[in-house]
Amino acid sequence: MPASKNYHWRIAGFYFFYYAFVGMFSPYWSLYLRSIHFDAIEISILMSIQPVMRMAAPGIWGWLADHTGKRLLVVQVAASLSALFYLGVFATTSFWGLFLVLMLMSFFWSASMPLVEATTLSYLGKNTAHYGRIRSWGSIGFIVTVVGLGYAFDYIAIAWLLWAGLVCEVGILVFARQIPRTEVLAHHTDDQPIRQIVLQPRVLALFGACFLMSVAHGPYYTFYSIYLVEHGYAKSAVGGLWALGVICEIGVFFLMPGLVRRFGFVRILLASFVAAILRFLLIGWAVDVVVLLLFAQMLHALTFGSYHAASVGMVHEFFQGRHQSRGQALFGSITYGAGGMLGGLASGPIWKNWGASALYSFSAVAALLGLILMWWKLRYMARGQTAAA
Numbered sequence: 479m480p481a482s483k484n485y486h487w488r489i490a491g492f493y494f495f496y497y498a499f500v501g502m503f504s505p506y507w508s509l510y511l512r513s514i515h516f517d518a519i520e521i522s523i524l525m526s527i528q529p530v531m532r533m534a535a536p537g538i539w540g541w542l543a544d545h546t547g548k549r550l551l552v553v554q555v556a557a558s559l560s561a562l563f564y565l566g567v568f569a570t571t572s573f574w575g576l577f578l579v580l581m582l583m584s585f586f587w588s589a590s591m592p593l594v595e596a597t598t599l600s601y602l603g604k605n606t607a608h609y610g611r612i613r614s615w616g617s618i619g620f621i622v623t624v625v626g627l628g629y630a631f632d633y634i635a636i637a638w639l640l641w642a643g644l645v646c647e648v649g650i651l652v653f654a655r656q657i658p659r660t661e662v663l664a665h666h667t668d669d670q671p672i673r674q675i676v677l678q679p680r681v682l683a684l685f686g687a688c689f690l691m692s693v694a695h696g697p698y699y700t701f702y703s704i705y706l707v708e709h710g711y712a713k714s715a716v717g718g719l720w721a722l723g724v725i726c727e728i729g730v731f732f733l734m735p736g737l738v739r740r741f742g743f744v745r746i747l748l749a750s751f752v753a754a755i756l757r758f759l760l761i762g763w764a765v766d767v768v769v770l771l772l773f774a775q776m777l778h779a780l781t782f783g784s785y786h787a788a789s790v791g792m793v794h795e796f797f798q799g800r801h802q803s804r805g806q807a808l809f810g811s812i813t814y815g816a817g818g819m820l821g822g823l824a825s826g827p828i829w830k831n832w833g834a835s836a837l838y839s840f841s842a843v844a845a846l847l848g849l850i851l852m853w854w855k856l857r858y859m860a861r862g863q864t865a866a867a
Contacts, residue, residue: 486612488653488656488657488658489594489597489598489601489612489657489658490612490615491615491649491652491653491656492590492594492650492653492654492656492657493594493612493613493615493616493619494615494616494618494619494649494653495619495646495649495650495652495653496590496591496594496616496619496646496650497616497617497619497620498619498620498622498623498646498649499587499623499643499646499647499650500620501619501620501621501622501623501624501627501720501724502623502624502627502639502642502643502646503528503643504699504720505624505627505628505702505703505716505717505720506627506628506631506636506639506703507525507639508521508525508700508701508703508704509631509636509639509703509704509707509713510636510637510639510640511524511525511576512704513635513636513637514571516573518701518826518829518830519826519827519830520573521700521704521826522700522701522822522823522825522826522827522829523577523823523826524573524576524577524580525699525700525822525825526696526700526818526819526822526823527577527580527581527584528580528584528587528588528818529692529696529814529815529816529817529818529819529821529822530581530584530815530819531581531584531585531587531588531815532584532588532810532811532814532815532818532819533811533812533815533816533818533819534585534811534815535584535585535586535588535589535811536588536589536591536592536806536807536808536810536811536815537804537807537808537811538589539552539556539589539592539593539807540592540593540803540804540805540806540807540808541804541807543593543596543803543804544800544801544802544803544804549593549596549597549803550597550654550657550659552589552593553589553590553593553594553597553654553657554654554655556586556587556589556590556654557586557590557650557651557654558651558654559586560583560586560587560589560590560647560650560651561644561647561648561650561651563579563582563583563586564579564583564587564643564644564647565644566578566579566582566583567579567580567583567640567643568640587650588810588815590650590654591810592803592806592807592809592810593803593806593807594657595790595806595810596794596802596803596805596806597657598612598613599790599791599794599802600802601658608734608735609734609787609790609791610730610731610732610733610734610735610783610787611731611732611734613731613786613787614727614728614731614732617724617725617727617728617731617783618728620720620721620724621721621724621725621728623642623646624717624720624721624724625717625718625720625721626717627639627642627717628713628714628715628716628717628718628720628721629713629714629717631713631714631717632712632713632714672797672801672804672805672808675796675797675801675805676808678796679855680796680855680856681796682855683851683852683854683855683856684789684792684793684796684852684856685808685809685812685813686848686851687747687751687848687849687851687852687856688789688809688812688813688817688848689812689813689816689817689848690817690844690845690847690848690851691750691751691754691781691785691813691817691844691845691848692813692814692815692816692817692818692821693817693818693820693821693824693841693844694754694758694821694841694842694844694845694848695754695781695782695817695818695821695841696817696818696819696820696821696822696823696824696825696841697758697821697822697824697825697828697829697837697838697840697841698758698761698838698841699818699821699822700821700822700825700826701825701829701834701837702720702761703716703720705761705765705834706719706765709765709766719771719772719775720775722772722775722776722778723775723776723777723778723779723782724778726775726776726777726778726779726783727778727779727782727783728783729779729783730779730780730783730784730787731783731787734784734787734788737784738788738791743788743789743791743792743795744788744792744852744856744857746784746785746787746788747784747785747788747789747792747852747856748849748852748853748857749780749784750780750781750784750785750788751785751845751846751848751849751852752849753777753780753781754777754780754781754785754841754842754845754848755842755845755846755849756774756777756842757774757777757778757781758838758839758841758842758845759838759839759842760773760774760777761774761838761841762834762835762836762837762838762839762841762842763835763838763839765834781845789809789813790806790809793805793806793809794806821841821844824840825837828840
């Protein structure tokens with residue numbers, strides 16, 4: 479990895495602004511939609527558009543990147559069109575208008591990250607355990623927006639959120655043009671059709687379990703902020719709680735090289751699913767107990783931080799050579815896309831008919847099913863991974 483330190487900032491800058499956008503969107507977009515008088519069902523539909531696009535778009539863009547060999551050009555085009563279509567949020571407050579704008583923006587916005595993930599892991603070469611240290615800049619970007627906007631919205635109108643999103647989109651576009659080129663090394667699986675890799679039981683188990691983890695997180699990303707505000711928390715406190723989780727996530731990212739050497743990816747994932755079950759039960763049933771709510775947010779270190787780094791690392795091990803981009807794209811489509819869509823769409827009816835405690839119990843059950851699937855099909859890999867590390 480010669481001269482790698484010279485290029486860390488380029489990839490880190492992209493992660494910073496990409497996840498700054500997530501820090502703007504996930505905690506506060508539902509509050510903006512509530513402010514313009516959408517109901518729970520409409521909010522759940524609009525908040526689910528992004529996961530739908532994360533399901534549909536990455537496979538198309540991943541195929542295009544692998545087929546043309548111009549991965550970075552695809553990232554740059556997608557970033558440009560995402561910023562262009564985002565401007566539509568300033569032009570409409572109607573349900574169908576925002577539906578169209580968010581659909582177009584998300585189609586291009588969601589294209590970039592799987593390709594950048596593949597680029598980052600190719601760039602790191604044999605040092606993929608250090609992925610978390612570059613990815614941590616995305617977490618820092620998330621914290622900047624989630625804390626800054628949380629305090630700001632105690633004093634200014636939530637409509638200013640639209641401008642924060644525009645700044646993030648421009649930052650993504652600028653750094654998309656700075657990402658270094660990487661060489662995709664030949665691999666003995668290059669001549670295999672990608673479906674032959676996908677249909678391996680271990681790959682199906684990983685994708686299935688991670689799909690369920692994303693289902694579990696759907697209610698968190700859709701209604702968590704509204705839930706806290708309805709229980710009397712100030713918007714600055716809401717931002718602080720989101721930020722606490724991400725601060726813990728950053729800590730885990732920096733610890734990942736040692737954790738991977740000691741435990742391997744599979745054991746880390748199993749621990750992450752156990753933590754998710756506990757976390758969502760605490761959110762659903764102990765929202766008024768501040769100490770327990772703080773502890774639940776600290777568990778984000780496992781339910782996202784270690785989970786994301788380990789799952790992306792496993793996908794990189796399964797999909798090598800010319801299949802890298804499509805492997806990460808398929809993973810994102812099936813898990814964060816389809817899983818996030820299902821979790822988000824289910825949130826509205828469950829919230830409306832049975833309440834928040836039932837909603838986050840649903841999340842805990844989804845995480846439990848993911849844990850069972852991981853344990854059933856992937857536990858045999860744990861010993862071998864630990865030894866290899």
